Amino acid sequence: MAKKQSFADKANKKSQVSICPICQSEISHIKLVMAKKVNNSWRMANKPVGVCKCNEAEIYG
Ligand SMILES: [Zn+2]
Numbered sequence: 001m002a003k004k005q006s007f008a009d010k011a012n013k014k015s016q017v018s019i020c021p022i023c024q025s026e027i028s029h030i031k032l033v034m035a036k037k038v039n040n041s042w043r044m045a046n047k048p049v050g051v052c053k054c055n056e057a058e059i060y061g
Helices: 002-015 056-060
Strands: 026-038 041-051
Touching: 041 056
Parallel strands: none
Antiparallel strands: 026 041
């Protein structure tokens, strides 16, 4: 049993899933597309963000 657990541990580390320390849910990394107004013209900017239960309502609206 102990061996199996350590294997699962290693697999977990390899997949690099981040868990939010606040809500204990998986953080998914997405690219947020934001429109910014610069010098009277709109520019699109890609901003990488981590989304978990803490801020998903904010991000997805
Ligand atoms: Zn969270």
